[in-house]
Amino acid sequence: MSGLSQVIFSIRKPTLVLSVVAGGVILTSCASVPSAESTNQALPKAQINNQLADTAARSALTEVSETTSTTAQAAQLTRSPQQLIKKALITLIVDSVDKSIDAVSQIISQQQGDLIKLEEQQPKNESARHTATIQLRIPQNLLEPTLEKLTKLGSVQSRNITAVDVGDQIVDIQARLSNLRITESNLQKIMDRAGSVRDVLSVAKELSNVRQSIEQIDAQLKNLQNQVAYSTITLNIEAAVSGNAPQRTFGSQMQSAWNNSTHSLAEFTFGLVKMGIWLAVYSPYLLILAAASYGLTRWRRNNAQRSVSIPESGHSDRLD
Template sequence: MNFSLPLPRKSALFVNALLGGVILSSCASAPQNFSSRSLPPSSTESQLANQAAPASDIVGNVAQKAEAAPLTRARPQLIKKAAIKIVVNSVDKSIDAVSQIIAKQQGDLIGLNERQPTKENSRHTASIQLRVPQNSLEATLEELAKLGTIESRNITAEDVGDRLVDFQARLTNLRKTEANLQKIMDRAGSVRDVLSVAQELSQVRQSIEQIDAQLKSLQNQVAYSTITLNLEAAVSSTSPQRAVGSQIQETWNNSTQSLGSFTVGLLKLGIWLMVYTPYLLILAAGVYGVIRWRRTHRPQETRN
């Protein structure tokens, strides 16, 4: 009799909730077991074949994910360049001082173009290209300013932070694509599929090398600043006087060369005279005959 009595409302609700939770949990775990146990080997291979989609689609999907979650940068990434022109008392001494400054600031000498005075009122000048760490740029410019009088000074900065972030994101995505293509290549069955994936993998690796080179170049330009230093002597100078020994040697060389040329000229003249000697003898005989004839006929004319 007691079993026919209805249960209280709260107990019935609790039992229904408990049964519903068990049913939902069993339904949620059922697809996983089914997918892992009930699929035959042929279905698994078909899934792997479907994963071997064109590499361009994979690259596009990875790129879309990168665009959805762009990288952020903490502070501006600047490429700084400076140009300074200084009038100094001695260019040679200033060049030596610049070398010491570069060594002190742990920089590098990129190029040196020195122009010596070649005529009156010309000045000794030099153009120096140097590179220093960016955090040492201001200190280096202050040291260079002590060499003489500054005529001009210019500093430019270019923010390449966005380009760095873009290169880093593209490089990360391409490396993920490379890993995915490598997995697909390992699972590919036919030779045609292997060659197709290998071609896509080669193109992705080439893109990785190019972007990595551009990224390293930008990072190097950000880490090191370039300074163009122009030095000019304060006083114009004439061409430097040559040494006495050098002048004597040059005079001796010129004189011996002139003697040789004169000797060769005489020999050439002698050869010409030898070749034309018969004609000269005939001409001399004719002149001598005319003179002799005139001498023999003059007394007769005076006697008459």
């Protein structure tokens, strides 16, 4: 806004200066006229000169007031509406987290939004809760309808909405960007008129710095405008857990026992199959060990039989 007022004042300034100069010239010319008249006529001339000076001053003040009024009107015209960055945080207690995640995906698709993040934590034991955190972006004009649909998925535990006005920041960035682009155009003109290589290189360096600043500020502006256009919703979902767990029925207990037994049988069978695979792989070594053990056993038996037969033969010879 201050830049616009300076521009308008710079346009009105020559007119103001001319008015003041004109008043001074009139006063000088009137003062330089020879006083040939009587003393009674000198007083009206002085009054006329004072009236001329007052007229010039009023004209200058009128132009200043017109400049101020024009500046205020231009400021009102260029004042942008509120640019709000909105964020919402909701915590819901639901019956089924899986069904709620599917419902949220459908709502995102209907509201033309985007899924940013999904974190799901399965319960590790019976007392733990099944939880999930979903972060999504929704067009700002569809924020309220989206929140209404999300709150219908379960019981609202907490709800928080924040809004930050970045309108002044956006206007400031736009003004800086406009000034930098004007500087870029002027540097380009100077570069086209530069004669020596040294001047060309110097202007090219400055032009590169200005363009780099333009890119950075333009990225900041687009980021702010994107945050204004799309609101962020963080949804925490928790499964409902009752204080006292209900008693299991006989049928559920039998079903659980059957499932556990079949699971145990499957694990036992799988273990036998694994053991058979290991034995098949190491069967050559097992055969070698079995052959060596059998040979050692036969050798010991043969030695034992020989030791028994030798004493018996010697005893029969003595009898003869």
